[in-house]
Amino acid sequence: MRRLWLIFAQACTICLALLFVVTTLKPEWLSRAAKPGNVVLVQEQPASALIPVSAGGTPPRMGSYADAVKKAIPSVVNLYSSKEFRPRHPMLSDPLLRRFFGQQADPGPQKTFSLGSGVIVSAQGYILTNNHVVEGADSIELVTADGRRLTGKIVGTDPDTDIAVLKVAAEDLPAITLGNDEQLQVGDPVLAIGNPFGVTNTVTSGIVSALGRNRLGINEFENFIQTDAAINPGNSGGALIDAGGNLVGINTAIYSRTGGTMGIGFAIPVSLAKPIMEQIIETGQVTRGYMGVVYAELNAETVRALAAKSNKGALIREVVPGGPAERAGLRSGDIVVSVNGKATDDTTSLRNQISVLAPGTKAPLRVARGPNEVTLEIEVAKRPRQAMKAPEE
Secondary structure (H helix, E strand, O other): OHHHHHHHHHHHHHHHHHHHHHHHHOHHHHHHHOOOOOOOOOOOOOHHHOOOOOOOOOOOOOOOOHHHHHHHHHHEEEEEEEEEEOOOOHHHHOHHHHHHHHHHHOOOOEEEEEEEEEEEOOOOOEEEEEHHHHOOOOEEEEEOOOOOEEEEEEEEEEOOOOEEEEEEOOOOOOOOOEOOHHHOOOOOEEEEEEOHHHOOOEEEEEEEEEEEEOOOOOOOOOOEEEEOOOOOOOOOOOEEEOOOOOEEEEEEEEOOOOOOOOOOEEEEEHHHHHHHHHHHHHHOOOOOEEOOEEEEOOOHHHHHHHOOOOOOOEEEEEEOOOOHHHHHOOOOOOEEEEEOOEEOOOHHHHHHHHHOOOOOOEEEEEEEEOOEEEEEEEEOEEOOHHHOOOOEO
16 A cells, blocks of 8 residues: 555656646647636736836836827927918809899808918927918917917918928927938838827827938929828828937828828928028028029939049039029039038939028039049029029029
8 A cells, every 4th residue: 555655646746747847848738728718828028027117107118109209299289270262153254144143153252271280499489380281371270289279470481392480479388309300211210290180199100211202293392201100181290200209300291092191201301491491580581592503414324424433413514604603613514412511412402402502602512523523612692583493503
């Protein structure tokens, strides 16, 4: 009997040891044999690996942009504009019809309403938004993130870049921090904040899909940040921020066949919007620089013919007699490769670089002339109205 008891005890010990090993190393073996029920087995993070709680009582959130949103969202306002118009049917201009129907056929003045967003850029009450959001508006109402309703007045607009600056009678507003969009890279995370479809204080996330997008036919001057962060109607004029909560762009347009987001949105970089905003605040209008050239795009054949070392730059096809470019010594066939120390990739890049310079500004031009490079200094003039269309700048 004693021998049987010892055998039984040893068998139990071995079974318990095997159960312990299986439970520790292969717990899924036991879950497969378990009967179905309401208990869900989950793998939890070990308590020893939990992130320590900070002094404020909130643990840091890995991969979260909550701090960036908390920093930026008080600076984004919801914008509601209205415009009065009097609809008229073409037939009402017929004197005979008006004789029979009189004023009954005239529905009288009506109003249209549009949604948009804006960004507080100054504690003194300056708001940055899109021109198309407020164009022709009779009244503009802004609602801040904390619920305040303010009346906005247009300080000035620039349809060529779709920028508008508003002013509200309020002080100590939460102004956003302007970031450096020139440090952005494709793949960087960005967040879009705005008022899509009237759903206030909406945040969407994505990445920078492309930089320097142009020739889209949206604005006269284009240098867009492309993003896949969801941008919908009502987001226009809102903020595109980086992971630190800093403003890097003003949401402007979407590519869509349905009117909703399709993962391609465009924002005006803050480096383009800031000097325009400053001009509008200072003078109420935008004055652009002019160099007096007719340019053309580079291609492989032209690069070989000119013996150029690079296929990047803006080819000068003609120089306007007596203009700033001629006075600076620029010649037909030159290739502008940089302006003011910033690389010039193509004609659109040159156009944007010259346009943001104030008339009278002197700027160095790095020019490829055949296989050599020379540096010229140009004094930018005021852009005349007849030069408002490419390719003359």
